[in-house]
Amino acid sequence: MTTALLLAFAALLATPARSQTTAVDRAQVGRQVFFDATLSEPRGVSCASCHNPDLGWAGNNGSVTGVAAGSHRDRLGRRNTPTVSYAAFVPPFAVKAVREDGRWVRKAVGGLFWDGRASSFEEQARGPLFAAAEMNLSGEADLAARLRAAPYADALRAAFGLSADADDATWAAAGIAALGAFQRSPEVSPFSSKYDAVLRREARFTPAEARGRRLFMAEDKGNCAACHVVAERSRDPRRHLFTDFTYDALGLARNPRIPANADPDFFDLGLCGPDRRRPDGLDAAVCGAFRVPTLRNVAKRPFYFHNGLFTDLAQAVRFYVQRDTHPRDWYPRGGGNRVLRFDDLPARHRGNVNVDEAPYDRRPGQAPRLSEAEIADVVAFLRTLDDGYTR
Numbered sequence: 001m002t003t004a005l006l007l008a009f010a011a012l013l014a015t016p017a018r019s020q021t022t023a024v025d026r027a028q029v030g031r032q033v034f035f036d037a038t039l040s041e042p043r044g045v046s047c048a049s050c051h052n053p054d055l056g057w058a059g060n061n062g063s064v065t066g067v068a069a070g071s072h073r074d075r076l077g078r079r080n081t082p083t084v085s086y087a088a089f090v091p092p093f094a095v096k097a098v099r100e101d102g103r104w105v106r107k108a109v110g111g112l113f114w115d116g117r118a119s120s121f122e123e124q125a126r127g128p129l130f131a132a133a134e135m136n137l138s139g140e141a142d143l144a145a146r147l148r149a150a151p152y153a154d155a156l157r158a159a160f161g162l163s164a165d166a167d168d169a170t171w172a173a174a175g176i177a178a179l180g181a182f183q184r185s186p187e188v189s190p191f192s193s194k195y196d197a198v199l200r201r202e203a204r205f206t207p208a209e210a211r212g213r214r215l216f217m218a219e220d221k222g223n224c225a226a227c228h229v230v231a232e233r234s235r236d237p238r239r240h241l242f243t244d245f246t247y248d249a250l251g252l253a254r255n256p257r258i259p260a261n262a263d264p265d266f267f268d269l270g271l272c273g274p275d276r277r278r279p280d281g282l283d284a285a286v287c288g289a290f291r292v293p294t295l296r297n298v299a300k301r302p303f304y305f306h307n308g309l310f311t312d313l314a315q316a317v318r319f320y321v322q323r324d325t326h327p328r329d330w331y332p333r334g335g336g337n338r339v340l341r342f343d344d345l346p347a348r349h350r351g352n353v354n355v356d357e358a359p360y361d362r363r364p365g366q367a368p369r370l371s372e373a374e375i376a377d378v379v380a381f382l383r384t385l386d387d388g389y390t391r
């Protein structure tokens with residue numbers, strides 16, 4: 001972040017939302033910034049082009065490759081767009097010591113983006129706004145000029161108390177802070193799913209959903225809740241975010257539709273880059289690990305996993321239980337018809353893939369942890385996590 005923008009943020013944050021009304025004003029104007037398609041070059045792409053509320057606040061701006069297309073349609077990114085719903089609950093990035101099976105291990109927790117490299121919405125927003133493959137603005141002056149010309153300019157000025165002669169950095173910081181206020185608002189994280197209605201004792205699961213929920217939780221079946229964590233005994237929806245914000249390497253197959261993957265030496269290693277340095281205190285065992293995403297609104301999302309490999313939710317669940325029992329169905333073949341397991345990681349990091357924990361603790365020939373009927377039940381359960389439930 002430039003010093004000017006940092007100073008502008010410091011000044012804005014020093015004048016906190018004085019009242020509830022100000023916070024609401026800031027979120028309201030932030031909503032307009034979020035949907036403003038003039039904030040890209042060429043125009044036509046807003047935050048919502050990739051974070052579309054109808055697609056679970058995800059989507060890739062119409063790209064069918066699994067990764068996002070920018071305002072220049074031919075510029076493709078390297079990752080699938082994650083949901084921004086419930087992103088307000090992601091804690092800042094940290095390396096923590098936790099006790100596991102009687103020994104201390106260091107784990108990465110939190111941070112925005114699949115690799116946790118941004119610790120706040122304010123830090124995060126500069127990514128898409130100024131990235132050539134996303135909104136492609138040339139810098140703060142460019143952003144400020146567009147905000148000054150926007151129909152909501154007066155509302156933005158009022159919500160953040162900008163003076164008549166506010167400079168570019170101050171305008172840019174206000175626009176970015178407004179985006180943060182919107183993404184922290186209940187519109188983006190409404191807790192309005194059927195699952196929440198059940199927590200509030202206002203609805204009941206169907207038999208298939210109830211079976212799916214049990215399979216999701218059971219340690220010897222889906223074991224999904226080992227990473228997509230909920231506080232089972234709590235009725236507070238905020239303790240049911242379906243993630244513990246930790247990182248794991250799933251060993252997904254390579255997505256050949258990602259242009260960057262045309263280079264056989266390119267690998268997306270998540271915590272080890274290409275977009276960040278391996279965090280201090282962690283060893284190379286974390287290379288290939290990505291943050292556990294929330295599963296709220298998952299059924300509405302058009303693509304799954306960091307490389308957008310799947311478009312079908314059942315297929316995403318099937319991958320978990322058949323990866324090790326039927327590797328031939330999931331990976332390409334190499335020389336001598338050999339199955340190239342974990343082919344989206346360089347050989348030296350393939351040992352980082354989780355093969356010890358259910359559901360992926362099986363070997364070829366064994367029965368998968370979930371049958372086809374059970375996969376369908378888990379999917380029925382996952383559909384209860386979509387916001388906007390009405391009876």
Ligand code: HEC
Pocket residue numbers: 034045046047048049050051060061068069070071077079080081082083084087090111112113114115121124125128129133134135179275
């Ligand atoms: C061209 C598509 C595109 C546009 C436009 C876009 N994003 Fe994103 N967004 C992405 C992708 C892809 C990622 C994941 C990148 C990564 O992990 O490296 C992402 C990640 C995020 C995250 C992190 C979510 C999480 O759980 O880690 C937030 C928050 C976010 N975007 C907000 C915004 C905002 C605000 C805007 C508008 C200023 C915006 N995005 C515009 C594609 C887009």
Ligand code: HEC
Pocket residue numbers: 082083216222223224225226227228247248249250252289290291292293294295298301303304305306307316317320354357358359378
């Ligand atoms: C050991 C931890 C772990 C377990 C167990 C686990 N997951 Fe995941 N899950 C992850 C991680 C990490 C990702 C993101 C991986 C990536 O994209 O590289 C993920 C991603 C997903 C996604 C894609 C979501 C998105 O936004 O793209 C779905 C769907 C999902 N998991 C469902 C499940 C289900 C269903 C189960 C149980 C059968 C399960 N997970 C078990 C860690 C886990």
